[in-house]
Amino acid sequence: MNNYLLFEVGVEELPSRFVSSTLDQIKSNLTKMFNENRIEFSDIKTYGTPRRLTFIVENISERQSNLEEEVKGPSKKIALDADGNFTKPALGFMKSKGLKEEDVVFKTLGKDEYIFGTIRQEGKETSEVLKTILPEAVKNVTFPKAMRWGGRNMRFARPIRWMVTLLNDNVLEIDLEGIKSSNITKGHRFLGQSEFEVNSLEDYLTKLEENFVILDQDKRKEMIRKQCIEVAKSLGGEVEFDEDLLEEVTYLVEYPTAFYGEFNEDYVKLPKEVVTTPMQQHQRYFPVVKDGKLLPNFIAVRNGNDYRIDKV
Structure with a gap:
């Protein structure tokens, strides 16, 4: 990649239903403001977890066009x-x-x-224009429910705790109502380092995985799908996927590990929907079936590795 911008917004855990829409809104805001400010780019890639919203702008111009x-x-x-x-x-x-x-x-x-x-x-340097664009792209996001914190005027779904902004490996200083950007991000809340530096886009992606953060939501989703299938096979059955639930679980975790649990066999005598509806909608569990019949098992996804998974 030639010129790039890495922009990460670190937050307290977002409700899963907000992650995808927030990524879309900020991307739309960035695209609109880049065009209005005559900043050329080839693509904006978006990645989201419960704790971070990441935007990678590819081939961004060094200056505004005149x-x-x-x-x-x-x-x-x-x-x-x-x-x-x-x-x-x-x-x-x-x-x-x-x-x-x-x-x-x-x-x-x-x-x-x-x-x-x-x-x-005459066009200004992109680094100068971004100091206005990036805060506005975040502040203009709307939510069904939003909150204020720390005496700030802006609203967001959950408090913003850090920002990473790298423009071609250099830290770009951004101020979002007192939240200042740097090259310091955070790993998985329980398994990773509480803070670590990143010095390039490649360094960022590598260190996140080393700190138990699977940044790419599509990769996390496929990990969950494959793990659930393997766990169901070990039980002699098949996992029954609901795509909306799979999407929700994807945005509940940064490092997924699937495991199974059991429930009283008497419940399988009930109509299947009576058992699977609360299982999926309230517990975020995936049902396990064999020949179309419900087994007394469920599959859940842990936000972590397999350490003492048998106890879970």
Whole structure:
């Protein structure tokens, strides 16, 4: 990759139903503001876990493209008085656009002449523009329920605790209402380091996995799917997947490990839906079946490794 931006927003555990939509909103905000500010890029990749929202902007330009835009003002009969001098409306137009009298001309448009001028603006360095764009992209996210914390004005689903911002391996200093960016992130809450430095995108991705964080939600989902299938096989059955539940569980964990539990065999005599509905909707468990019939087992997913999984 040529130029890149790594932007990680670290939070207290987000409700799983908010993670995907928050990623989409921030990506949409970034895309809109990059385009408005003439910052070129090829793609924005998004990754989310309960504790972090990560955006990788690929091939981001080093500077804004230069601006050259022709703007139209009032008609000539309004712009000039009887003596040929510029009127207050014309002078107001020029002031609002940063134009001088020698910068404007009159052009015919339809039956009338209008005052025109060309705005020319040299592009700023992307690093400077990002200092405004990144905080706004986060603050403009909306939630069904949001909260304030620490005396801040902004609202978010859960408190934001840290930010990582690397622009081409260099720390980009961003201030989000007193939350300052750095190159320090956090590992898995129980298994990883509480804090560690990252010095590049590759370093970030490598160290997260070393600290028990599977950043890519698609990778986590497939890990959960495969693990559940293997656990069900060990029980002589098959796991019954609900894709919405699988999506929810994916955003509940950073490092998934599937395991099984048991319940009283008398419950399998009940209609299947009576048992599986609370199992899926309240416990976030996956049912296990054999030949279409419910087994007295369930599969759950732990946010951690297999240490003493038999006790769980």
